[in-house]
Every structure is written in structure tokens, then in C-alpha cells.
Amino acid sequence: xxxxxxxxxxxxxxxxxxxxxxxxxxxxxxxxxxxxxxxxxxxxxxxxxxxxxxxxxxxxxxxxxxxxxxxxxxxxxxxxxxxxxxxxxxxxxxxxxxxxxxxxxxxxxxxxxxxxxxxxxxxxxxxxxxxxxxxxxxxxxxxxxxxxxxxxxxxxxxxxxxxxxxxxxxxxxxxxxxxxxxxxxxxxxxxxxxxxxxxxxxxxxxxxxxxxxxxxxxxxxxxxxxxxxxxxxxxxxxxxxxxxxxxxxxxxxxxxxxxxxxxxxxxxxxxxxxxxxxxxxxxxxxxxxxxxxxxxxxxxxxxxxxxxxxxxxxxxxxxxxxxxxxxxxxxxxxxxxxxxxxxxxxxxxxxxxxxxxxxxxxxxxxxxxxxxxxxxxxxxxxxxxxxxxxxxxxxxxxxxxxxxxxxxxxxxxxxxxxxxxxxxxxxxxxxxxxxxxxxxxxxxxxxxxxxxxxxxxxx
Amino acid sequence: xxxxxxxxxxxxxxxxxxxxxxxxxxxxxxxxxxxxxxxxxxxxxxxxxxxxxxxxxxxxxxxxxxxxxxxxxxxxxxxxxxxxxxxxxxxxxxxxxxxxxxxxxxxxxxxxxxxxxxxxxxxxxxxxxxxxxxxxxxxxxxxxxxxxxxxxxxxxxxxxxxxxxxxxxxxxxxxxxxxxxxxxxxxxxxxxxxxxxxxxxxxxxxxxxxxxxxxxxxxxxxxxxxxxxxxxxxxxxxxxxxxxxxxxxxxxxxxxxxxxxxxxxxxxxxxxxxxxxxxxxxxxxxxxxxxxxxxxxxxxxxxxxxxxxxxxxxxxxxxxxxxxxxxxxxxxxxxxxxxxxxxxxxxxxxxxxxxxxxxxxxxxxxxxxxxxxxxxxxxxxxxxxxxxxxxxxxx
Numbered sequence: 026x027x028x029x030x031x032x033x034x035x036x037x038x039x040x041x042x043x044x045x046x047x048x049x050x051x052x053x054x055x056x057x058x059x060x061x062x063x064x065x066x067x068x069x070x071x072x073x074x075x076x077x078x079x080x081x082x083x084x085x086x087x088x089x090x091x092x093x094x095x096x097x098x099x100x101x102x103x104x105x106x107x108x109x110x111x112x113x114x115x116x117x118x119x120x121x122x123x124x125x126x127x128x129x130x131x132x133x134x135x136x137x138x139x140x141x142x143x144x145x146x147x148x149x150x151x152x153x154x155x156x157x158x159x160x161x162x163x164x165x166x167x168x169x170x171x172x173x174x175x176x177x178x179x180x181x182x183x184x185x186x187x188x189x190x191x192x193x194x195x196x197x198x199x200x201x202x203x204x205x206x207x208x209x210x211x212x213x214x215x216x217x218x219x220x221x222x223x224x225x226x227x228x229x230x231x232x233x234x235x236x237x238x239x240x241x242x243x244x245x246x247x248x249x250x251x252x253x254x255x256x257x258x259x260x261x262x263x264x265x266x267x268x269x270x271x272x273x274x275x276x277x278x279x280x281x282x283x284x285x286x287x288x289x290x291x292x293x294x295x296x297x298x299x300x301x302x303x304x305x306x307x308x309x310x311x312x313x314x315x316x317x318x319x320x321x322x323x324x325x326x327x328x329x330x331x332x333x334x335x336x337x338x339x340x341x342x343x344x345x346x347x348x349x350x351x352x353x354x355x356x357x358x359x360x361x362x363x364x365x366x367x368x369x370x371x372x373x374x375x376x377x378x379x380x381x382x383x384x385x386x387x388x389x390x391x392x393x394x395x396x397x398x399x400x401x402x403x404x405x406x407x408x409x410x411x412x413x414x415x416x417x418x419x420x421x422x423x424x425x426x427x428x429x430x431x432x433x434x435x436x437x438x439x440x441x442x443x444x445x446x447x448x449x450x451x452x453x454x455x456x457x458x459x460x461x462x463x464x465x466x467x468x469x470x471x472x473x474x475x476x477x478x479x480x481x482x483x484x
Numbered sequence: 485x486x487x488x489x490x491x492x493x494x495x496x497x498x499x500x501x502x503x504x505x506x507x508x509x510x511x512x513x514x515x516x517x518x519x520x521x522x523x524x525x526x527x528x529x530x531x532x533x534x535x536x537x538x539x540x541x542x543x544x545x546x547x548x549x550x551x552x553x554x555x556x557x558x559x560x561x562x563x564x565x566x567x568x569x570x571x572x573x574x575x576x577x578x579x580x581x582x583x584x585x586x587x588x589x590x591x592x593x594x595x596x597x598x599x600x601x602x603x604x605x606x607x608x609x610x611x612x613x614x615x616x617x618x619x620x621x622x623x624x625x626x627x628x629x630x631x632x633x634x635x636x637x638x639x640x641x642x643x644x645x646x647x648x649x650x651x652x653x654x655x656x657x658x659x660x661x662x663x664x665x666x667x668x669x670x671x672x673x674x675x676x677x678x679x680x681x682x683x684x685x686x687x688x689x690x691x692x693x694x695x696x697x698x699x700x701x702x703x704x705x706x707x708x709x710x711x712x713x714x715x716x717x718x719x720x721x722x723x724x725x726x727x728x729x730x731x732x733x734x735x736x737x738x739x740x741x742x743x744x745x746x747x748x749x750x751x752x753x754x755x756x757x758x759x760x761x762x763x764x765x766x767x768x769x770x771x772x773x774x775x776x777x778x779x780x781x782x783x784x785x786x787x788x789x790x791x792x793x794x795x796x797x798x799x800x801x802x803x804x805x806x807x808x809x810x811x812x813x814x815x816x817x818x819x820x821x822x823x824x825x826x827x828x829x830x831x832x833x834x835x836x837x838x839x840x841x842x843x844x845x846x847x848x849x850x851x852x853x854x855x856x857x858x859x860x861x862x863x864x865x866x867x868x869x870x871x872x873x874x875x876x877x878x879x
Contacts (some may be wrong), residue, residue, distance in 0.1 A: 087493055104615070156501035201802070236513060239564045239567040239568075240567060241776070241778055242564065242774070242776075242779070242821070242838070242839060243567055243568060243571060243779070243839060245774075245775070245776045245778075245820070245821055246571075246821050246822040246838070246839060247571075248820075248822045249775070249819060249820035249821065249822075250822065252819060252820065252863075253818050253819040253820035253822065253823075253863050254819065254862065254863050254864040254865075254879075255818045255819070255823065255859075255863060255864070255865070255866075255879070256574075256818060256819075256820055256822055256823065263603075263864050263865070263879050264619065264864060265582040265583070265619070265865040265877055265879035266582060266879050270619070272861075272864070273601060273602070276862070295733070296731075296733050328689070329691075331690060332688060332689045332693060333690060333692050334692050334705040334707065334708075334709045334710075335709065335710055335712055335714070336709060372752070377714075378753055381753075388733070430619060430620045431620070432619075432620050432622060433600070433602065433617070433619075435603070435624060435643070435662060436598065436599075436600050436603075436642065436643025436644065437643060437644045437659075437660040437661070437662055438662055449501050457724065466798075476657055
């Protein structure tokens with residue numbers, strides 16, 4: 026379950042024309058020569074830069090569009106309603122007054138075309154910040170929203186609070202003037218996107234048109250095309266075509282150095298990283314450095330419960346509790362109190378899905394927090410830099426050589442003796458060692474033969 | 485002309501000329517009558533307007549049909565194909581048979597790849613289940629089932645076992661032993677029990693659970709060790725022919741297709757049917773998820789393959805051609821999801837451009853129906869199984 030709301034592309038297509046038009050106007054309003062004259066505005070004891078009066082806006086519109094007072098006021102009002110301009114003195118009153126009341130342009134970061142629809146997660150972080158900053162600063166309807174969100178996206182509440190704290194800390198390090206401007210901008214954004222009840226919802230739109238988000242497919246196909254051997258071939262060669270299994274050897278589970286394509290693929294999605302055993306191992310190493318390895322271990326243990334033998338579920342669940350959930354456990358995982366409570370309650374009657382909520386919480390925590398940081402980490406970047414690229418296609422060096430098709434050890438062999446709990450582990454059946462040697466030896470043989478031939482021919 | 489016309493062929497005395505001929509049941513003013521085709525034509529001519537002949541009317545109905553298809557195609561154009569217009573078209577497409585696996589004594593019905601990317605398990609009408617190293621074409625294991633028509637087979641994720649079943653109404657798991665002398669059948673585990681034939685089976689993320697679909701109209705989830713039924717899925721009104729597990733993060737859903745022309749999406753935990761799609765005109769023989777899990781493709785006896793988007797909750801593409809008349813028995817995607825491989829009952833395999841909706845290639849080679857098509861786990865090749873008793877690896 027993700028916290029996405031409507032398919033962005035779909036509804037954006039609806040909204041785009043009017044927003045683009047508005048934005049073009051807003052940009053020309055800010056033109057240094059032909060735009061509105063901006064000045065500093067004193068707000069209590071601080072000075073807010075780049076402010077203008079309502080009258081400025083109306084007059085500019087009259088001149089630019091050759092329209093009447095009434096129409097200019099109407100058009101200007103729309104800009105305020107859609108959040109492109111916000112008032113300074115009475116922020117909650119989204120009205121344009123054709124007098125000396127101060128207004129500012131909203132930063133493009135918060136424009137409706139860039140940040141629409143407003144995500145629940147962001148709103149939760151905003152309210153959390155307000156709450157932390159000053160107790161009782163949340164007004165009535167904001168408190169209600171806060172509580173509703175807390176219930177709805179409870180599994181990421183840790184993340185929300187952490188983000189809020191981080192953002193507050195970062196803002197404290199800014200100059201006061203900047204800080205106030207940023208707060209004004211953020212507040213204006215949320216007043217437009219989460220208006221108090223009773224006020225008109227400016228972003229009201231018609232019934233959701235279920236357009237297919239077809240760009241999803243195009244994007245996916247494009248992203249994966251270099252990895253699709255049938256579409257684009259694979260290096261050094263496709264084993265089925267050239268009878269050379271180098272490609273399989275190079276991409277096996279236990280290879281020393283992975284290929285660049287493979288490491289890149291881990292960045293496509295968290296699932297790609299976890300689905301590759303090598304990727305999972307690398308990620309675990311990274312988490313160990315961050316002292317949060319227990320998260321991945323917990324997740325794996327939950328998978329084992331979900332997909333394992335029914336008979337072993339009670340004992341497995343008990344193990345998980347002892348290791349990860351019990352107070353003072355050696356690898357205690359940080360789950361929010363609500364989920365923990367629910368899970369512990371369910372443990373009294375353990376079943377296959379009893380750990381699902383907790384597992385989901387930890388999964389999304391890793392996905393939203395550790396995974397993006399791993400991709401930016403030195404560990405990942407180093408591996409990517411060292412990874413194998415553009416191999417010379419060995420098979421084509423000796424085209425006359427009819428390749429022997431070697432058999433490989435059956436996966437059934439290695440795990441025959443080991444008692445398996447049903448985890449999908451299997452030994453690498455394409456172990457490069459034995460076969461690689463033979464291939465290499467053959468190549469050396471042919472090379473020396475070829476050289477011998479050349480030598481004898483030139484004599 | 486008649487007020488309503490329903491065509492159904494039976495044989496017997498015509499209501500008009502009393503001769504024994506193949507009859508068409510038609511309704512004249514809501515009364516059902518049985519006329520032979522000659523009498524139908526004669527009667528139809530009575531209602532012809534000036535200047536019209538049977539010939540002209542037939543031609544008119546043909547043009548209307550093509551117009552209808554065009555309009556239909558336009559509707560689909562607005563979506564997937566329109567966005568795909570800007571993408572480069574695929575160039576010349578060359579795929580050849582790289583391996584031919586001979587060894588089955590009768591029709592090959594099902595095939596599945598091992599996660600090691602080179603081994604496969606195949607099952608056949610004669611009751612034999614064979615495990616091959618497709619790369620070397622060596623047979624590694626062979627099991628003789630106690631029944632014929634083994635329609636389903638699957639390789640366990642660990643590579644240590646295979647599951648199969650068919651007319652015995654069961655799904656059995658055979659651990660693969662490397663001891664040549666050991667009779668694999670001895671260690672067989674009976675897992676699933678249905679009340680009609682087993683049409684498809686698949687392991688979930690581990691060796692411990694199997695998902696099955698059956699001619700009894702249900703799907704079921706089983707615990708391998710105990711044979712216990714964990715969950716059953718009711719909702720199809722006819723035989724369920726195929727199923728496929730979703731590649732999602734939470735790994736909780738699967739899709740099934742059946743003879744009731746429906747494709748249903750199920751939640752594995754609750755057993756609920758969460759989504760249903762019914763646009764095919766005939767039995768759905770095969771269902772397969774698009775690699776991202778956002779959609780799935782189907783192959784049907786109505787000679788079309790279709791793509792259904794899960795979020796939009798509807799069909800978004802049809803892959804069909806006038807020259808393709810026979811049903812599609814099996815479909816699978818290439819690794820990137822750009823290509824759809826479909827095996828047909830006219831012995832061919834058609835390769836479709838998923839985004840543009842066009843056919844990229846037609847592959848000849850099999851000498852009888854293609855019953856199953858599966859792409860290898862790393863996308864380097866795909867395997868086709870046929871009623872000509874062979875399997876082919878294409879790359």
C-alpha cells in the first residue's frame with residue numbers, strides 16, 4: 026500500500042491548460058522590466074522582500090490585458106485562489122483587495138502544476154511541524170486532520186515525525202527573514218490545498234476520469250529495454266544463440282564482481298534490490314553500518330513465516346517475537362506503538378499473516394528511508410564504479426570454434442542434504458569455476474595454435 | 485428480413501421444404517422456426533427492397549463490420565497506442581529455434597522454467613513429466629503420472645521439486661532426486677484435491693505453498709507439507725484454465741482466467757475477488773501479468789489477446805489481426821514488457837508490440853497446436869510446447 030492519491034498524469038491532463046496560462050501570466054508579472062514593481066514590506070519587526078500591493082496587481086492587469094477594473098480584480102482573485110499569489114497580512118483570507126494590502130508571489134516549488142495533488146504524507150509532516158513548533162498552534166480543523174491522518178497513515182508516523190523534526194532543525198539554521206518567507210509560502214500552499222471546512226474548494230474538479238496512466242507502461246518498457254536480452258541482446262552474447270554461457274557465469278549469484286547493468290537495476294525499485302540475492306547482501310552490509318540491519322532481518326523473517334510451512338508457524342512467530350519484538354530484544358525493531366500493540370495482540374493466536382502489519386511498516390520504512398540513502402551511499406557508488414561494463418564478446422573472437430555445451434550442476438544437488446524451510450535459496454548452478462577454466466584453457470589452446478599457424482606461415 | 489436472427493446449426497427436416505438438411509433456427513415474429521439454408525435465403529429475398537440483392541446486403545453488412553472494428557480501434561487509440569506513437573517502432577525482428585527438445589511420446593501440454601534459467605519441466609498427454617536441461621537438451625528426470633493429460637506442471641523456486649497434475653484432479657509434488665535408481669514416484673506428495681481436472685498450478689514465493697486452478701471452477705491455495713487447504717477462491721462460473729501470481733511488493737494477489745470469458749483478480753489473504761474483467765468473446769486460455777504488475781494480458785479462443793490495466797479497471801489494448809482466426813492458447817511477456825509472445829492453435833507464435841498494438845513477427849516451426857509459451861527467468865529466450873510432441877527454445 027502506497028500513499029499515492031490520484032494518478033498524477035491523468036488529472037494533470039485535465040488541469041494543464043488553465044494552469045499553464047496562469048503561470049505564463051504570473052511569469053510576465055515578475056518580469057524585471059515590464060512586470061509589477063516589488064518592494065520590501067515591513068511585517069511586525071521583520072522585513073519581507075519582494076512584496077506588492079493589491080492595487081499594483083489590479084493596475085498591471087488593467088494595463089496588460091486592456092480590461093476593466095472589475096474584470097482585473099476578478100482575474101487577480103483567481104491567482105490568489107489558485108495559490109500563485111498569497112496575502113501577507115491575513116493569510117487565511119484568500120482574497121485580493123485592490124488597496125495597499127501586501128501580497129507576494131508564490132515560489133514555483135509550490136505551484137499547482139508542480140505539486141498537485143498535495144500528498145497526504147507532506148500534509149502530515151506540515152501539521153506535525155506546526156504541532157512540535159508550538160503546542161496549541163493547530164487550529165480546530167487542523168487538529169481534526171492531524172488526528173485523521175495519524176490514524177490513516179499510522180504505519181509511517183515515525184517517518185513523519187522524523188521528517189518534521191529534521192525540517193524544523195534545518196530551518197532554524199536559516200536567517201530569520203528567509204525563514205519567515207518560507208513559512209509564509211508553505212502556509213499559503215496548504216491554505217489553498219487543504220482549505221478549512223466551509224470555504225470554497227478551489228481545486229474542485231469533476232468526477233475522476235479513469236484515464237489509464239499509459240505513460241507508466243512506456244516508462245517501464247524504456248527503463249527495462251537495455252536489460253531485455255530479446256529486445257536488445259546481452260553482452261557478451263546470448264547463451265542460446267552462441268552456445269557460450271559467459272553471460273550466465275557473469276550474472277550468477279556468487280560472482281565476485283557484478284555487471285554494471287545489474288547494479289543499475291537495483292536503483293529501479295526497492296523490490297529489484299531485494300529480489301537479487303547479491304543486492305540484498307549489499308544492502309544488508311549498508312544497513313549494518315547504519316545500525317539498522319535488524320529491519321531487513323525482521324522483514325526476511327516475516328517473509329519466512331508468510332511463505333513457510335503451516336505447521337512451523339507458531340514456533341517461527343515465537344522466534345520472531347523473541348528476537349525482534351520483545352522488550353529488550355537483541356534486535357529490536359522500531360515499530361510505532363499502535364502497530365506493535367496490534368501485532369502483540371495477534372501473537373496470542375499466531376497465523377500466517379499475523380506479522381503482516383509490522384512487516385509492511387518496516388518495509389516502507391526501509392523503502393522510503395534506508396533505500397534512497399543506500400543509492401546515494403559510497404558503498405553503492407563504489408560498486409557501480411567497479412562493476413563490469415562492455416565486455417568484449419569472447420565468442421566472436423573464435424568464430425570457427427564449435428562450442429561444447431557443458432552441463433551444469435543441478436540445483437537439486439546442493440540442497441539435497443540441507444533441511445530447507447522453504448526459503449527460495451538454491452545454490453548457484455552455473456558456478457563459473459569448473460566451466461570457466463575449461464573455456465579459458467580452450468581459448469589459450471586455440472590462441473597458441475593460431476599463433477603457431479601464423480608463425481609457420483610466415484616462415 | 486426476419487425480425488430477429490439467431491444462428492444455430494442442427495440437422496433435421498426443414499419446416500418449409502421438409503427435406504433433411506442442416507437447419508438454422510430463426511425467429512419470425514418471435515416464433516422459432518427451423519429452415520434449411522436454401523429456404524432461409526428464399527425467404528430473405530422476399531423482404532428485399534428495390535435494387536437490393538442478397539449479395540448487396542451481405543456486402544453492406546461487411547462494410548458495417550469493418551467500420552465497427554475501426555471505431556473500436558479508435559477508442560483504443562486514444563489510450564495506449566496514442567501515447568506510444570512517439571516511441572520508436574521496433575525494427576526487423578529475427579528469432580529462431582535454437583533448441584528442439586524431443587522425447588515426449590504425445591502432445592506437450594505445459595512447460596515451466598527453473599530459476600537457474602536453463603532447466604525446464606514439461607508435461608504431456610501421455611502422463612509423462614520430464615525435467616530437461618534445455619541448454620544441453622539432456623533429459624535429467626522423468627516421472628510417469630498415474631493419469632493422462634497432465635495439463636499443469638511447475639518448477640519449485642528452490643529447483644528441488646516439481647509439481648504436476650491433470651485428469652487425476654490432483655496436484656502432486658515430486659522432490660527431484662539425483663539418484664538414478666530412485667523412483668521419483670515413490671516420494672511423491674499429494675497436495676491438492678479438486679473435484680475436476682487440474683488446469684494450472686504455481687508455487688508461491690517458496691516451495692511450501694501451491695496455488696491451483698481447476699475445471700471445477702475454483703482456485704485454491706495449499707500447504708505442501710500437510711496438504712491442507714489454506715484458502716479457496718470462488719467466483720468463476722465455469723472451468724478455470726489459467727492463473728498467474730502478481731509480481732507486487734506485497735505479493736498478495738493473483739489473476740485467473742476461465743471458460744466464463746472472465747479474468748478475475750483475487751486477494752490471497754481473504755479469498756475475495758477484488759476485480760473482474762469480461763470483454764473476451766470466448767474462453768480465456770491464458771493469463772499473465774505485465775512485469776511491473778500494473779496490468780495483465782490474456783489469450784483467448786476468440787483469437788485475440790488483450791491487455792487489462794488494473795488501476796483503470798478496464799481493457800486498454802487488443803492484439804488481433806484479421807488473418808489470425810484460431811484461438812491463442814498461451815501468452816507471456818518479454819523481460820521489459822515490450823513484447824508479448826502468444827502461441828496459437830494454428831501452429832504459429834505471434835510476437836506483438838505491447839505498446840503499439842502491432843504484430844512484430846510470426847514464428848513458424850511447430851507442426852501442431854502451440855499449447856504453451858514461457859519466457860525464461862532472465863529473458864534470454866522463450867520456450868514453446870506443442871501438440872507435435874516437441875518443445876522449442878527460441879532466441
